[in-house]
Amino acid sequence: MSNTRPARDRILDAYEELLINEGPRGATLDAVVARAEVSKGGLLYHFKNKEAMAAALIARLEELAAADLVRMRADPEGPSRYLVRESVYVGSALDRALIGVVRLAQASDPDASAVLERIHRSWMDLVLEEVGHPAIARAIVLLGDGLYYNEGLPGGWPRDQDSSAAQSVADLLEVVDVLKAHAASVPQNR
Template identity: 45%
Template sequence: MPKPSSRDRILDAYENVLIAHGPAGVTLEGVAAEAGVSKGGLLYHFGSKDALLDGLLDRVRRLNDADIEQARKAPKGVVHYYLRSSVSDVTKDEALHRATLATIRLAGNEPRVDTAMRSIMEAWRELLAEHVSDPLTAELIAAIGDALYLRAAFGDTSDAIVRNLDEVLDRLGT
């Protein structure tokens, strides 16, 4: 496996700091130290905190786009993929989850984050609507997935929905 680029290590460090300390804990010096680069090295790749945020938002969008493409190809279908990955991606500490969790830590404090996250959620709702004939059922599935993700992110280990996913999908008429 190739060594991550300095840019990726810096974004990884930014995510780590956000997840561990929230937005108030982010300093350029702290992110640089976490990444193992000098502050000058960080500034070479990201000239400011705003540039770091832009890098994180680009990353979360790119990872989400790739996840949507994976969902389109999922053997058991988009809905199954969406609900199952709403739990499994969190518990596996996947790159998308880490980027999403870091981004969520900024929600409500940064309008660009709120806009980006609404756009990501809308992309999933559109994909679900393509694969579920009833629009309200598609919205319910999106809401269930969001709730499963939030539960898993907070360490809730109840997995009755995921264990009984086929029955849940039957009840939803999908």
């Protein structure tokens, strides 16, 4: 397989993938080493224990999220549309890292929760800055959250199979525009 990639990266990829597909329960060291095609000793050379491996995954998410935030801020369609557009799971590196760390957080990892909170807050801040209306901003971010869970978690809510993904997103972006228009017409808050 892609055995050319450094072992450290292969291990992290395998761990992430197992978190997504099998959950924290299934992401055992044995499963990771099988998927990464290294031995247990090999893994524990790169990461002294499981916690260190999780920390590395969280650090990787943080980098990817920071880069994404730059793109979100610079997007010509604005942060709100960017957020909803990108909230559909397409299996990007960020998508995978995000879902993987969500799984970790669900397994009560405080560091994972903390990173997710920071990321979430950065989204909220950017969207609020754009629409200027806290309730509308919150609704847009929540919509993205719902989308992420619907589409991204194999075992979470079921994804809607009745609508093509592309059309589905286009429709939701129209809804976002409706919300943005409303916020603009009622420049009440903040």
